Amino acid sequence: MKFNLQVLSLAAALALGASGVAAQTVTIRVANQGDALSMDPHSLNESLQLSVTGNVYEPLVGRNKDLSLAPMLATSWKQTSPTVWRFELRKGVQFHDGTPFTADDVVFSFARTQVDGSDMKSYTNDFKEVRKINDHTVEIETKTPFPILPDVVSLVYMMSKKWCETNQATGPVDRRKGIENAASFRANGTGPWRLRERQPNVRTAFTRNGNYWGKIESNATDVIYTPIGNDATRVAALLSGEIDVMEPVPVQDIERVNSNPNTRAITGPELRTIFLGMDQKRDELLYSSVKGKNPFKDKRVRQAFYQAIDIEGIKKTVMRGASNPSALLVGPGINGFQADMKRLPYDVEAAKKLLADAGYPNGFEVAMNCPNDRYVNDARICQAVAANLARINVKINLQAETKGTYFPKILRRDTGFYMLGWTPSTYDAHNALNALMACVDDKGAGQFNLGSYCNPKVDELTKKVQAETDKTKRNGMIREAFELHAADIGHIPLHQQSLAWGVSKKVQLVQLADNSMPFKWMSITK
Template sequence: MRLTLLVSTALTALLVAAAPAAAQAPAPTAPEKVFRYAYRVDPASLDPHALAETFTLSWLGQVYEPLVGRGKNLELVPALAEKWEQVDPTTWRFHLRKGVKFADGTPFTADDVVFSLQRVKKDGSDMAYTVASVTDIKKVDDHTVDLVMAKPNPILPVQITSTYIMSKDWAEKNGATAPASVKAKVENFASTNANGTGAFKIDTRQAGVRTVLVPNPNWWGDKTSNVTKVIFTPIQADATRVAALLSGEVDMVYPVPQQDAARIDGSGNAKVLKGAELRTMFLNMDQKRDELHTSDVKGKNPFKDKRVRQAIYQAIDMEAIKDRIMGGTSHVAGTMIAPGINGYDAKLDSRTAPYDPKAAKQLLTDAGYPDGFSFTMDCSNDRYVNDERICQAIVGMLGRVGLKVNLNAQTRSKYFEKVLARDTSFAMLGWQPLSYDAHSTLQDTMNTPEGKIGTYNIGNYSNPKIDELTQKIEVEVDPAKRNALIFEAMMLSKDDYSHIPLHQAGIAWGVRKGVNAVLRSDDSLELKWVTLD
């Protein structure tokens, strides 16, 4: 009896001691936070050096990172470089962040920086202009790199904020050591795969349909976002995109058409975040060919005549475009740079000549074209806010002064392929300087095309004085002198009607309640700052 009691007591004690372990429930897991968003198009490529298009670079900035980044107010912030300095007038030294890994676990070192910037300068890269002044890239040690220039360049750090760093090891293993040019229709492993140091990495991707991103567990930065999964869907049609937001299918959409803003704000489930773009929309005219392409004028090029360029300018009612197409939200541009771009001067931001169809007709007559002439206009139909509608309006306005314009509106992939090959007579383009500095607009859209300079000067405009001023602006360190040089260059452009600036569009993002996102004036969504309630 006693033995039985002792055994029973011991067994009970053993069971009691074991009970907590046996009954312990698994630790609760945090609820999944899925962020679903839609933009009008898909990234053109996953190769970070393939196309200097704002959306593609912005999207890739979730996966890849530059040496120098941008903060919530577009201020310069450390990224893969913790700090940078000019060790002499022609050398910028970048001190790299230690302990950084790529998404595949490979350590980030100076070798990756040297490789990436050399890759950026290769044929096929659309980003070469960002390091055009760099003549040599030197590894000082595993975490220090020198960028050497032939002449001083005080603005180099602001020029490379979208110049992303790739893994040398990954690129070499996968045959992606050269850029996969979008405009040349070249593809390699980097076109459809990515391995960066950014806050997110690609989990699955079906190009043009759906891409799933997840947090990069190797990311070095402060993890302020609580998002556990991101689902990105390109939705081209404005109405479909807005309907997806209002139905709860997605948590955010952009851009939001102006006519839908009130409906979203009044839905009770979503709201519209509004701002102003830094991108200037403008028209390019072929000013190089001796005979204008796709025109009934033979043996000469009417766009070489300033009177013709001014006639086109005065035939376009920019206020009507603002009111009837942009819903009153755009800012009519008097110059090629937007308010908010370094070097902007409000004194330049007004029309060079008034809207005046009668004066436009007289200018055409004076130039020898009393009955006008014909040509083709190239335009995207899925890249910029209301792009095809704007082009249609311009075609109609030019028609009223006798210019017979055939509109060729295409998807952005075909459009960029065509115009970047300079197979165009007249085209609408948008430009937002990646540096947020006027020098980029001058160098990349107005400088005489030569090598990696003037890449987006698709009309081949050439003015030696503007070229000279652009070079001086790049090396001038005194802000007042530099701004005076910018003013002079932009005034020359205005007086010459080198390009026809149209407007900066308004920014509008639609977000459902419970979504917190940072709206920046570069229209770039940073997933690392998105939180869900």
């Protein structure tokens, strides 16, 4: 009887403990101006989507709080030859459905990034083969030497081969075509958070993964992510305590957030560069008054647009000082950034002469595609650009829209003139060279070169940069590629925007310069 009483007492204690845990539910409420467009980690190479899905899925190699490389699903990696990397996989890891993580999932996931519909081709386009050595060892063989490969795969998340096959999601769906599959709305990763509920553009709920292999530096049991597109509504929700974390804080509201006794704005430089792209491939420019030809094929027209943009005026009036005008498609903090390269001067008269010399003395009309809920003051920047271009008699038909329709449109290249922002996921200039400036092919090079800029010499240098291990030689090649691209006016760089997160003073978190937001480093006191 005594033994039975002890058993009953233990059972009662466990029950009390369980109810105590249930009573201690800790929820962090996060808001952003936009939503992740899918839960499929291979369907859209967009930093907000990868930030959100990165709480559920994981790469082989991740990032520490200082953005240095960190072991994730691989515990170690080494280069066994100039074109072969070997990864030792973490043992004892389970997907959220209980399926063990093995080398088969790695081989499957990398192959998945190369199928039609994948937006991650530019990360793996130089892969020759991914092979299983044993259940916990894989090798990646590349077509050419690839010394920065561990950095490159840090945003390629691993999926369960079994789950994808069972749910008819062996390939990502093509966001450009607007179709979906099971992986669009459901998720089965290895990460610290499980997807509990998904209501696109309304609410996404995550719950803590009790079987996570690593340490979760958070006291939260749940995270609720809510898109709030209206700036004033989002700020009001933070100030009232309705949400705990939000981004971005509009630059004009930073002081207001800081003056509130219960909130603060965390600001800092961001690695993202905002730029404009122009269609340089079509024989006739889309959505333009010019018929039978494409003005953007003429460098003089591209340069006229560049020199007509008052970037310092945009910094002062639109960004309120919270931007860093750029001459390149990468900024400070990215390996290969060339600090001494300068923008072309703002010069309206020179721009008018360039247009006239190109055969457009009276300007022309063209549509401009911009998001209105993705970057800091994105629509306002585009409005300012349109006003600037009006001074050289170019009429811009501005089409600003939500990222949910904007990205599919521009990614299928249904545009002649567009805005884009880019953070090199490797924190290295090669990423921008390969994804934004390389001539477009069907393997993933130039996948986000949406205007199809092409200079074979830049391509040649990009391949050399990928293989070069001597830092001085490599930096010289990067510089040469950037100089060629700048001389061609391949794109129009604008600026690096500044980060501004609004945070309750009850919340502790880590702000990363790539604007990713890992929930595992976020805690709240009640």
